[in-house]
Amino acid sequence: MVRVKICGITRAQDARLAEKLGAYAIGLNFHEKSSRVISPADAWKIRKRLDPATEAVGVFVDWKARLVVALAHSLELSAIQLHGDECSAYVTYCNKFLPVIKALRIDSKFSPARLGKYRKASAFLLDASQPGQFGGTGKTADWSMAQKTVEARGAVRPILLAGGLTPENVGEAILTVRPYAVDVASGVESRPGIKDAGKLREFFAEVARANKALSHNS
Numbered sequence: 001m002v003r004v005k006i007c008g009i010t011r012a013q014d015a016r017l018a019e020k021l022g023a024y025a026i027g028l029n030f031h032e033k034s035s036r037v038i039s040p041a042d043a044w045k046i047r048k049r050l051d052p053a054t055e056a057v058g059v060f061v062d063w064k065a066r067l068v069v070a071l072a073h074s075l076e077l078s079a080i081q082l083h084g085d086e087c088s089a090y091v092t093y094c095n096k097f098l099p100v101i102k103a104l105r106i107d108s109k110f111s112p113a114r115l116g117k118y119r120k121a122s123a124f125l126l127d128a129s130q131p132g133q134f135g136g137t138g139k140t141a142d143w144s145m146a147q148k149t150v151e152a153r154g155a156v157r158p159i160l161l162a163g164g165l166t167p168e169n170v171g172e173a174i175l176t177v178r179p180y181a182v183d184v185a186s187g188v189e190s191r192p193g194i195k196d197a198g199k200l201r202e203f204f205a206e207v208a209r210a211n212k213a214l215s216h217n218s
Contacts, residue, residue, distance in 0.1 A: 001211050002174050004204060005160060006195070007059065008036035008185035014195040015046050021204040024181065025055035027081065030063075030071070035192035036185060040071060047075050057081050057101065065090050069097045081125065092120040101160065105129035106142045112152040121157060125183060128163035140164030146177045154180065167202035174210035182207065 006018040007027030015026050028043045029036045038046075047056050055078035060068050062084035072080050080094050083103040094100050099122035104114060107129035115124055126146045128139040141163030150159050158180035165173055166187035174182065186192070188199040 002179060002207060002214070003181040004207055005055075005057065005181055005183045006185075006188070006200070007057075007162070007183050008034075008189070008193055009046060009195070010036060010038050010042070010193040011195070012046050012049055014200075015050060017195070017197060017200055019051055019054050021200060023054065025057050025078070026050070027057045027059050027183070027185070028075075028077075029059040031059060031061040031083065033061075034059075038193075040075060044075055047077070055079060059083055062086065065093045068094060072098055079122070083125075083127075088118050088120070091118045095120040095122065099123070101125050103127055103162075106145050106163075110142075110145060112149040115149065115153045115157070123158040123160065123180070124153070125160040125162055126179075140169070143173060143176045146179070150177055150179055154178075165203075167199055167206050170203060171206040171210040171213075174207065175213060178214070 003024040004022065005025040005027060006023045008029050009015050009026045018026055028038050031037060050056055057079045058072050058077045059081045068080055079099040079101055081101040081103060082091065091100050091102055101123045102118045102121040103125040105127050126141055126149060128141040146161055160181045160183045161173060161177050161179040162183035165182055165184045170182055184203060188195055188203050190196040
């Protein structure tokens with residue numbers, strides 16, 4: 001069953017609705033240049049109200065590794081998502097403390113072999129490539145390459161699919177790529193950082209339909 005991670009959460013009510021609809025994880029974005037950036041204080045207010053079974057993932061872009069680990073521990077995060085140009089040694093260091101999701105952007109030079117560079121990553125997130133931006137662009141990732149990557153590496157580490165997912169296309173994305181989970185931010189928003197309840201419900205309904213189709217085809 002393909003799971004759902006709702007990223008760019010900035011409000012407690014959005015986190016609660018995501019939980020209610022079945023999200024296995026929410027993403028809290030600490031990248032200072034993101035339109036969905038959240039302060040540690042506000043992140044803690046959301047984190048402490050989450051069900052213990054719901055994972056809280058901190059999203060970071062090229063921070064100092066020790067600061068990432070320190071903040072992750074203070075907020076009792078479940079995992080660290082590295083969405084910048086962090087090297088393999090950086091991933092290895094962070095993975096000593098918490099599971100690491102390494103985000104990789106599918107650009108013209110991307111190949112599934114790139115995942116092998118990060119041997120200590122607990123999971124990978126495949127996103128669209130947009131120069132100068134680190135996720136949340138609304139641009140659709142290359143599903144064909146994502147599918148090849150899942151086929152080549154998905155049995156080794158969980159692979160999440162992000163990049164331009166919406167209620168209108170998530171079903172097709174799941175049936176094409178068959179990722180471990182889908183990750184959405186802008187596709188279920190009324191404006192950056194503010195989730196739209198109707199779009200969230202539609203998104204989860206489409207994921208459920210796709211999962212049902214996958215189960216019938218297996």
